[in-house]
Amino acid sequence: xxxxxxxxxxxxxxxxxDVPLAAVEGxxxxxxxxxxxxxxxxxxxxxxxxxxxxxxxxxxxxxxxDSYKRAWLDAKQILGSSTFEFPNLPYYMxxxxxxxxxxxxxxxxxxxxxxxxxxxxxxxxxEMLSEELKDYDGFFISRSYATNGPDVIxxxxxxxxxxxxxxxxxxxxxxxxxxxxxxxxxxxxxIKLYCFLRKVRFAQExxxxxxxxxxxxxxxxxxxxxxxxxxxxxxxxxxxLNRPLNNPHATFGNL
Numbered sequence: 001x002x003x004x005x006x007x008x009x010x011x012x013x014x015x016x017x018d019v020p021l022a023a024v025e026g027x028x029x030x031x032x033x034x035x036x037x038x039x040x041x042x043x044x045x046x047x048x049x050x051x052x053x054x055x056x057x058x059x060x061x062x063x064x065x066d067s068y069k070r071a072w073l074d075a076k077q078i079l080g081s082s083t084f085e086f087p088n089l090p091y092y093m094x095x096x097x098x099x100x101x102x103x104x105x106x107x108x109x110x111x112x113x114x115x116x117x118x119x120x121x122x123x124x125x126x127e128m129l130s131e132e133l134k135d136y137d138g139f140f141i142s143r144s145y146a147t148n149g150p151d152v153i154x155x156x157x158x159x160x161x162x163x164x165x166x167x168x169x170x171x172x173x174x175x176x177x178x179x180x181x182x183x184x185x186x187x188x189x190x191i192k193l194y195c196f197l198r199k200v201r202f203a204q205e206x207x208x209x210x211x212x213x214x215x216x217x218x219x220x221x222x223x224x225x226x227x228x229x230x231x232x233x234x235x236x237x238x239x240x241l242n243r244p245l246n247n248p249h250a251t252f253g254n255l
Contacts, residue, residue: 007053008023008046009054022201023054023094029093031058037246041107063249104130119184144250168176175217176244
């Protein structure tokens with residue numbers, strides 16, 4: 001099924017034969033599960049850059065069946081033998097030469113190509129902050145599949161996250177501007193931070209956790225990101241993938 005919206009085309013994939021092995025229709029093509037997972041920052045970056053691209057979303061299927069994830073697992077073997085050195089989800093194809101796996105590598109490529117890297121800091125600081133946010137996202141994703149996932153995530157939000165958000169509040173000008181300042185444009189750090197904050201908000205609602213005193217800046221900052229015209233068009237569209245956060249066998253964020 002193909003649904004066109006704005007500059008993106010969404011592919012809903014349930015069979016291995018439909019998993020893209022090359023860029024679709026000559027457009028940049030992102031392939032991932034039909035979930036937020038590791039790919040929402042990439043999706044949002046491409047939307048923010050107003051890039052015509054294909055968002056291929058693989059349905060994992062029924063976790064209790066023998067065919068669970070089979071569409072991807074079969075396609076992975078083909079990709080590994082012909083196209084990718086390290087096939088994994090997400091992966092990204094652009095033209096004949098750009099074939100990337102690893103979410104961080106994809107996101108930085110998109111940032112470089114479409115002028116979404118921060119202008120207000122040196123590269124080494126950007127790389128450090130980007131890796132910091134990747135750690136938070138990785139923690140959320142990995143713990144979401146643990147038996148006691150909701151308890152571990154709740155503990156992280158209550159005990160560890162407040163101090164981290166206090167620091168990010170300073171980096172984000174206490175919600176008074178995007179990370180590059182009053183005259184700055186949206187960049188990769190804004191996108192990664194916004195996507196992570198959405199997960200935090202979701203977890204707070206699902207797990208009945210009251211926001212800490214260090215989160216006073218979060219609402220204003222998220223609104224600034226959402227007020228970027230391209231972002232607003234995407235997150236208000238039917239094709240914005242807010243949830244599920246994870247695949248069906250997760251213990252948290254699987255709906």
